Amino acid sequence: MISAPVIDVERLHVSYGGFHAVKDLSFQVRPGEFYALLGTNGAGKTSTLEVVEGHRAATSGTVRVFGQNPRDRRAVRPRTGIMLQESGFSPDLTVKESVRLIGKLTHRTDTVERVLDIVDLRRKAGTRVSQLSGGEKRRLDFATAVYGTPELIFLDEPTTGLDIQSRDALWDAVDKLREEGSTVVLTTHYLEEAQQRADRIGLMHQGTLHREGTVAELTRTLPATVRFTLPVTAPAPPPQAVRQSDGTFLIETFGLQKDLYVLLGWAHDHGVELRELEAGPTRLDDVFRSIGNG
Numbered sequence: 001m002i003s004a005p006v007i008d009v010e011r012l013h014v015s016y017g018g019f020h021a022v023k024d025l026s027f028q029v030r031p032g033e034f035y036a037l038l039g040t041n042g043a044g045k046t047s048t049l050e051v052v053e054g055h056r057a058a059t060s061g062t063v064r065v066f067g068q069n070p071r072d073r074r075a076v077r078p079r080t081g082i083m084l085q086e087s088g089f090s091p092d093l094t095v096k097e098s099v100r101l102i103g104k105l106t107h108r109t110d111t112v113e114r115v116l117d118i119v120d121l122r123r124k125a126g127t128r129v130s131q132l133s134g135g136e137k138r139r140l141d142f143a144t145a146v147y148g149t150p151e152l153i154f155l156d157e158p159t160t161g162l163d164i165q166s167r168d169a170l171w172d173a174v175d176k177l178r179e180e181g182s183t184v185v186l187t188t189h190y191l192e193e194a195q196q197r198a199d200r201i202g203l204m205h206q207g208t209l210h211r212e213g214t215v216a217e218l219t220r221t222l223p224a225t226v227r228f229t230l231p232v233t234a235p236a237p238p239p240q241a242v243r244q245s246d247g248t249f250l251i252e253t254f255g256l257q258k259d260l261y262v263l264l265g266w267a268h269d270h271g272v273e274l275r276e277l278e279a280g281p282t283r284l285d286d287v288f289r290s291i292g293n294g
């Protein structure tokens with residue numbers, strides 16, 4: 001049996017005056033899924049999520065969250081954790097008071113101490129929000145997504161301003177939430193984060209869903225690449241390698257393993273050191289760059 005989607009968006013339109021920011025958008029997020037909604041600037045991601053989160057009414061179309069209208073805050077809010085780009089905690093509250101407030105607003109059960117540990121702010125429990133650093137504020141924003149282990153979590157640019165340790169800690173916490181069964185919706189401009197973690201990606205452009213699928217599905221139509229440089233004394237490399245204007249060699253291939261094998265065999269046979277060797281599947285960046293080219 002296929003379980004009902006957690007989020008069901010059908011033919012959504014969002015207009016601002018005469019401007020159509022979201023046009024005929026449909027997508028679903030399934031229980032336990034990690035879905036990344038990505039897109040070019042001004043694509044309509046925020047407008048879409050504002051409707052899904054219940055902050056904005058759709059101009060037309062249907063949006064259901066847990067089968068309910070997301071504007072019905074009482075039905076949806078207790079099951080949902082939303083980490084906005086700016087949560088807008090009162091600057092005069094302490095960290096501990098802010099986390100306690102999250103508990104009151106969400107009506108979920110948890111302990112402030114547990115949440116402070118997860119977002120690594122226990123040492124700052126008595127500090128006022130106004131005195132937190134940018135990264136600490138961001139971790140406090142994340143507490144809204146953690147408190148009471150909500151069934152559905154929205155993460156809007158969650159790692160912006162976080163150092164690498166805090167990023168790793170945040171993703172570890174997200175992994176744990178997923179193990180508990182939480183569904184995650186991510187928006188980010190850090191494509192690598194989506195590429196590494198998302199089960200599926202929706203790629204928006206100019207108000208519509210330009211592409212949707214797993215990373216493998218999205219990158220399948222573009223070739224993988226191998227790049228390297230050679231010492232000046234090296235003989236000509238295999239013909240698949242094309243010399244670029246900056247002096248590097250590039251192989252674009254749909255048979256990465258085979259072409260890499262040929263290249264490494266050639267280097268070994270000729271006693272040549274391949275310098276700055278990089279080989280990898282197509283990255284999501286390349287899919288983004290191809291938007292607008294067809």
Ligand SMILES: Nc1ncnc2c1ncn2[C@@H]1O[C@H](COP(=O)(O)OP(=O)(O)OP(=O)(O)O)[C@@H](O)[C@H]1O
Nearest residue numbers: 016019020021039040041042043044045046047048
């Ligand atoms: N309140 C508003 N009034 C008028 N136009 C708006 C309003 N909010 C957004 N827009 C426009 O709607 C379009 C989509 O905006 P939206 O913020 O949803 O895109 P986005 O995908 O989140 O963009 P970004 O990645 O740049 O944050 C943009 O062209 C934006 O200028």
